[in-house]
Amino acid sequence: MFDWLFSEPLAVGTAAPDFSLLDQDGKPVVLSQLRGRNVVLVFYPADETPTCRQQLCEFRDQWADVKAANAVVFGMNPGNAGKHQDFKQRQQFPFPLLVDPGQKVARLYKANGIIVKRTVYLIDKDGVIRFAQRGKPAPDAVLKAVS
Numbered sequence: 731m732f733d734w735l736f737s738e739p740l741a742v743g744t745a746a747p748d749f750s751l752l753d754q755d756g757k758p759v760v761l762s763q764l765r766g767r768n769v770v771l772v773f774y775p776a777d778e779t780p781t782c783r784q785q786l787c788e789f790r791d792q793w794a795d796v797k798a799a800n801a802v803v804f805g806m807n808p809g810n811a812g813k814h815q816d817f818k819q820r821q822q823f824p825f826p827l828l829v830d831p832g833q834k835v836a837r838l839y840k841a842n843g844i845i846v847k848r849t850v851y852l853i854d855k856d857g858v859i860r861f862a863q864r865g866k867p868a869p870d871a872v873l874k875a876v877s
Contacts, residue, residue: 737840739839739840739849739862739863739864740839740840740851740859740862741859741862742859742860742861742862742875743858743859744858744859745857745858746761746769746853746857746858746859747761747835747838747839748760748761748762748857749761749834749835749838751806751828751829751835752811752828753804753811753814753826753827753828753829754811754814754815754818754826754828754829755811755815755826756811757826759804759826759828761853762857764802765855765856765857766855767800767801767802767855768799768800768801768802768852768853768854768855768860768876769801769802769803769804769851769852769853770789770796770801770802770803770804770850770851770852770853770872770873771804771806771839771850771851771853772785772786772789772804772805772806772850773806773807773836773841773846773847773848773849773850773851774786774805774806774807774848775807775845775846775848776807776809776845777807777809777813777814777816777817777827778813778817778820781848781866782848783817783821784866785848785866786805786823787821788868788869789803789823789825789869790821790822790823790825792870792873793824795869795870795873796869796873799873799876800855800876801852801873801876802825803825804825804826804827805823805825805826805828806827806830806835806836806846807827807830807836807846808829808830808831808832808833808836808846809827809829810829811829814827814828830846833846839851848866849862849863849864850862850863850865850866850867850872852872852873852875852876854875854876860875861874861875
């Protein structure tokens, strides 16, 4: 019943669960269609909170490193598209924010809870999890997992 409370992130080396979500503009994002690229998923609790803003801004500020790693970044939480649009525009994020209604994808990635558990994954070009950590790891630590 309370397994979500004590869960660990998915294990490194396991296949990343596929998903399809809409971004802040209503455009679909399907993980399996991103094969060939490294994908960073940042599960975060809420738009415009200090820690969430800082975490996503760190990826924005290291965008050249993200691009050099042939990676794409997606921020994700159950917030609505309008709030995501405002947050993305205000912070000038070069990456989409995905709407995860009911924390469905967060549940697949063991990041669900009363609020979303701050969790970062790097999925390699073949769809395998290469980095998984709770909290706010630095972008360079995440990108080091690129093979």
